[in-house]
Amino acid sequence: KAGVTQTPRYLIKTRGQQVTLSCSPISGHRSVSWYQQTPGQGLQFLFEYFSETQRNKGNFPGRFSGRQFSNSRSEMNVSTLELGDSALYLCASSQGANTGELFFGEGSRLTVL
Amino acid sequence: GENVEQHPSTLSVQEGDSAVIKCTYSDSASNYFPWYKQELGKRPQLIIDIRSNVGEKKDQRIAVTLNKTAKHFSLHITETQPEDSAVYFCAAPSSGSARQLTFGSGTQLTVLP
Numbered sequence: 001k002a003g004v005t006q007t008p009r010y011l012i013k014t015r016g017q018q019v020t021l022s023c024s025p026i027s028g029h030r031s032v033s034w035y036q037q038t039p040g041q042g043l044q045f046l047f048e049y050f051s052e053t054q055r056n057k058g059n060f061p062g063r064f065s066g067r068q069f070s071n072s073r074s075e076m077n078v079s080t081l082e083l084g085d086s087a088l089y090l091c092a093s094s095q096g097a098n099t100g101e102l103f104f105g106e107g108s109r110l111t112v113l
Numbered sequence: 114g115e116n117v118e119q120h121p122s123t124l125s126v127q128e129g130d131s132a133v134i135k136c137t138y139s140d141s142a143s144n145y146f147p148w149y150k151q152e153l154g155k156r157p158q159l160i161i162d163i164r165s166n167v168g169e170k171k172d173q174r175i176a177v178t179l180n181k182t183a184k185h186f187s188l189h190i191t192e193t194q195p196e197d198s199a200v201y202f203c204a205a206p207s208s209g210s211a212r213q214l215t216f217g218s219g220t221q222l223t224v225l226p
Contacts, residue, residue, distance in 0.1 A: 004156075031212050033212050033213070035216075042202075042216055042217075042218045042219055043157070043202060043214075043216040043219075044216075045207065045213050045214060045215070048210070048212045048213055050212075055210070055212070055213075056207075056208060056210055056212070056213040058213070090156070090157070094211075094212055096212075100211060101147070101159045101162070102147075102149075102157075102159065102211075102212070102214070104156040104157050104158070105156060106155075106156050107156065
């Protein structure tokens with residue numbers, strides 16, 4: 001069974017630009033969560049989608065948004081990029097039960113110059 | 114929301130010794146406590162989890178203990194090996210959802226040969 005796939009793996013943007021990251025969950029998984037990982041703040045929850053609906057949202061500004069498609073694939077978008085948005089963005093899928101393993105992708109490493 | 118504190122931030126042990134990492138959480142309603150291992154440049158992977166209806170769970174050389182009264186849980190690794198070297202994260206659910214995890218700040222474990 002294929003794992004969680006994230007694209008692109010690496011990208012460089014400049015301040016003020018916007019970026020879209022993509023995540024394909026494990027087949028059959030209906031929940032997709034996004035996390036931001038930085039050396040200073042660690043792993044922080046961004047949002048979670050289940051059956052195309054945003055179920056939970058972390059404490060991030062409105063510049064961070066996402067969506068989920070009918071095939072459970074998810075995208076997240078960051079607009080008006082700031083230097084502090086440089087991070088590893090991790091997507092995780094799960095079957096959807098309230099307790100259970102998150103399967104993480106390799107992440108998309110965003111550098112904002 | 115949930116607050117998770119993790120100690121120590123770094124831990125060095127000799128191969129064959131035991132390692133213990135401790136976490137505390139704030140939300141008494143939390144009922145699921147996973148531990149993730151992240152090797153350098155790799156994705157976080159679940160190594161063990163515990164639910165609040167048990168006090169201890171073992172899986173070969175890894176064990177997790179939970180004290181709900183004190184609101185803390187610990188990871189124990191026995192007979193450490195060099196391949197155990199990684200960053201370990203504890204986590205607890207926010208808003209009652211295991212798909213929205215609050216992670217501890219991580220422990221860099223180094224096993225010296």
